[in-house]
Amino acid sequence: MSGLLITFEGGEGAGKTTQISGLADHLRVRGFDVIVTREPGGSAGAEAVRHVILSGAAEAYGPAMEALLFAAARSDHVDQKIRPAIEAGQIVLCDRFIDSSRVYQGISGNLDPQFMQAVERIAIDGTMPDLTFILDIPADKGLARAGLRRGNEAADRFEKETIATHEARRQAFLGIAAEEPQRCKVIDADRSVAEISAEISALTDNLLNSREGYAHG
Numbered sequence: 001m002s003g004l005l006i007t008f009e010g011g012e013g014a015g016k017t018t019q020i021s022g023l024a025d026h027l028r029v030r031g032f033d034v035i036v037t038r039e040p041g042g043s044a045g046a047e048a049v050r051h052v053i054l055s056g057a058a059e060a061y062g063p064a065m066e067a068l069l070f071a072a073a074r075s076d077h078v079d080q081k082i083r084p085a086i087e088a089g090q091i092v093l094c095d096r097f098i099d100s101s102r103v104y105q106g107i108s109g110n111l112d113p114q115f116m117q118a119v120e121r122i123a124i125d126g127t128m129p130d131l132t133f134i135l136d137i138p139a140d141k142g143l144a145r146a147g148l149r150r151g152n153e154a155a156d157r158f159e160k161e162t163i164a165t166h167e168a169r170r171q172a173f174l175g176i177a178a179e180e181p182q183r184c185k186v187i188d189a190d191r192s193v194a195e196i197s198a199e200i201s202a203l204t205d206n207l208l209n210s211r212e213g214y215a216h217g
């Protein structure tokens with residue numbers, strides 16, 4: 001039986017990491033074989049690129065350069081980790097994936113949609129998410145959460161941008177969800193961790209129950 005790819009998307013501090021951990025626990029209790037991973041990163045080659053991007057070292061070369069770096073990292077991550085795990089029947093939970101590139105580079109970076117589609121196609125080579133949770137929260141609240149967690153550390157390349165940019169990204173994520181309602185589920189992330197987890201677990205259970213062979217882990 002082939003596995004599944006479930007991705008978590010949304011703005012800074014929306015609670016993706018927290019919710020992935022909760023869903024992983026829920027699925028493991030049900031007996032599923034789960035791996036948790038993240039982007040940019042998740043494989044040795046992609047982790048090497050992560051620092052270059054998030055330190056801001058590539059920012060001066062423009063959004064197209066950054067989009068290609070994210071795509072290079074994603075290609076390695078998919079080849080080395082995600083696709084083999086799916087082929088082995090595992091459920092892969094990934095913190096950010098294609099929708100982050102569509103929003104942060106494609107829309108915020110104002111890149112040509114045809115360029116972005118071509119880069120995405122090469123990076124994932126057919127490995128599309130089965131389900132995507134878009135954690136939606138007002139940008140100021142998400143940034144406040146991210147700031148609390150970061151403490152005295154400096155904001156990264158993308159977190160330091162203006163509130164208007166973050167709000168535009170929020171709307172862009174909602175736009176993707178409206179275009180792909182089958183794949184993308186918008187989750188109100190401005191609630192307690194437990195309330196959000198319960199909704200995400202229920203939606204994931206629905207997907208698993210609808211797939212032959214997944215009714216029990």
Ligand code: T5A
Nearest residue numbers: 012013014015016017018039100101104145149158192193
């Ligand atoms: N990027 C990434 C691109 O531009 N293009 C791409 O293609 C990709 C893949 C990655 C950056 O790279 C950009 C987007 C990003 O800017 P990152 O360091 O990996 O950066 O971090 P993010 O993915 O942005 O994740 P964050 O660390 O900002 O936040 P999360 O994971 O959404 O949130 P989480 O779970 O760590 O929670 C943040 C804090 O809030 C608390 C948590 O305890 C934590 O302290 N919290 C809550 N508090 C109250 N109520 C709740 N419901 C809470 N849920 C969590």
